[in-house]
Amino acid sequence: MISVDEALRLVLSHAQANRPRRLPAAEALGLVLAEEVASDVDSPPHDKSLVDGYALGSDDFARGQTELVVVEQIMAGDVPRRALAAGQCSQIMTGAPLPPGADAVVMWEQTTTVGEPVSRVRIAEPTIRPGQNVMPRAASFARGQVLLRAGHELRPIELGLLAEVGRGEVAVVPRPLVAILATGNELVAPGCQPGPGQIRNSNTSLLLAAARRAGAVGLDLGIGRDEPEELARLLTEALAADVVLVSGGVSAGVLDLVPAVLARLGVEQIFHRVRVRPGKPLWFGVSPASPAEGKEMAKLVFGLPGNPVSGLVTFELFVRPALARLAGQRDFPRATTRARLVCDHEHRGDRPTYHPARLEAADGEWMVRPLAWRGSGDLAALVEANALALLVAGDYSLPKGATIEVLPL
């Protein structure tokens, strides 16, 4: 058996970013950019007013002229038609272009109008400096300037920026496609009434949702019977995806056929069994890239334990980091945090254990409570859990207040 760290290292050593694809920007939220994006415009495209008020030449004002003739009203979207001569100003709205001859804007609140209709304006502001309330052309960025580089994650901010520079499509690393196959003769579909000895398939629903939360696209391949030909047919279909999650069939039982069937399909075993609880039976293999056959990328195959809690834990520890790598994310800190136990806790076992737990902030500190848990088949115990408490191997007691590592879910 290998350690969690070694298993993760092996998984990541086989995971690489998917080939870029061009997508509409509106579909690229959360994806990683795979090209450089330069601007085709200056931003702002003109010296623009930052306030509603009057555009004027600051040298006029320096000469003591505080009453100016209003020659034009400039709205955002307008093009100024009048250049300012000495003693003139233009009424201007936020975002509108300054007219020729203006180099500052005085806020509307600092003025009084003289005459009706407005034709002259008196300025109350004591001093006006050049550039006041003006954002110069290209102050944010200039035409041709690189705004985003490959590797950058597209968030709402970046989608706004892509719209501003007219990029309707971008090259991105696409979402990984994850095929999910549940195996086991005891399983029936969630819509069915289980007969004696049967249970409903909860793993597919859980893993589809976990894959979606991780930014991947899940593909439901249903339930495979413990029968080599059926499994071979379903796994062949699954291998069209980037990642295959097979749930069940990887223990030591006589019907744990998955590793043998995968071997027949050319999937190389990288490791089997990890020193972790729950999740020990985890199997990981790779179907190598074969450009000659049109298969550009290696496919990753995870044989997840059939118990749902084991499936969830191994997903968090190994599948999620692999999906982040496939999606082109450069760093994905394993988001563990340190927290203090709110109660004494006793641990027994020769494997590091990820124990369902409740994490809460109190007085600026994280506090953690391990929950009652009947082992890896007990999904209901996880309803109150929002984290997994990492308990190192060994038989020992931890006192209330002890600090342990916690993986938020």
Add this chain to the structure above:
Amino acid sequence: MISVDEALRLVLSHAQANRPRRLPAAEALGLVLAEEVASDVDSPPHDKSLVDGYALGSDDFARGQTELVVVEQIMAGDVPRRALAAGQCSQIMTGAPLPPGADAVVMWEQTTTVGEPVSRVRIAEPTIRPGQNVMPRAASFARGQVLLRAGHELRPIELGLLAEVGRGEVAVVPRPLVAILATGNELVAPGCQPGPGQIRNSNTSLLLAAARRAGAVGLDLGIGRDEPEELARLLTEALAADVVLVSGGVSAGVLDLVPAVLARLGVEQIFHRVRVRPGKPLWFGVSPASPAEGKEMAKLVFGLPGNPVSGLVTFELFVRPALARLAGQRDFPRATTRARLVCDHEHRGDRPTYHPARLEAADGEWMVRPLAWRGSGDLAALVEANALALLVAGDYSLPKGATIEVLPL
């Protein structure tokens, strides 16, 4: 002008959870449950083996019998056909039901087979206690037991549990529908080449993405000209949604028509202008519920400043908490964190400022660097930002190492 806290209090006092709706469980990820869910099965449905091995009666073993006759092989999904008599055992796989007469399972690794084909098995384990390697029927939960209560968020774990108890549909608080209307004569669609005085509409892309990230469904109403009839027509359409975001048109300019048009449509102003930078012009109003006209819920209308950074900041501060409330979330801690400045920082201004910043963890501590920023029109400055540094009002200098509050984006 009111404070950020007072504005948020007013927004939330008008926001309430949407009416529950029944949805397929597969579409309910991230939503809040609006009913109680009880189990229709025992889990596990039978005393089940936790390992691959041999099921036996522990009293046999207590009598010193360490070699047993194998009478049956029981797979997961099988129903045992043979009750065990004294001196008998059944081979059993993980998850399979124990046969009558068995109360414990000994792991396969602790046994040796005697004779070919396997008919007898010798047990190497020194003691076997009743219940060993067995999960009793209903140990996780019993038929009729309430597993999930209204108000619980549906995560992958809960979707697995819903599948296990056969719930294909559930009553949930649906995603809020958010209509987004950008206003301004200067705007052209992202696919167009801007003419003189024009800019492309970046706000709609930014706000659609922000709404989606917040778990809402965005509805793009395009660009409205600064013209009362056009705005009235578009805003009437927008008011079919739960929340309306109007971008621009809420400053003091002569074409800032939005508040007046909203008043005409029966939207009551709750506040206008907030003591915050950027985002001061924020407008908030409510179109009251009117059950007689089939309008069950009040509609929330946010007039967001047209500058994209102001729009993003006011979205984070006010719209996101409102959307969480509409989605039925009970608590949504404003996720500010405290961080130390990595450099000296000078602040000037009479409003609390949310300044674009870079937040990084270093040695278990959060460090924050305020970024160069040319004000609310400067979207490009936010590309490197992953947080907003909260700088209180006033003219002052903060030394490197000072602790400030930060809102991660």
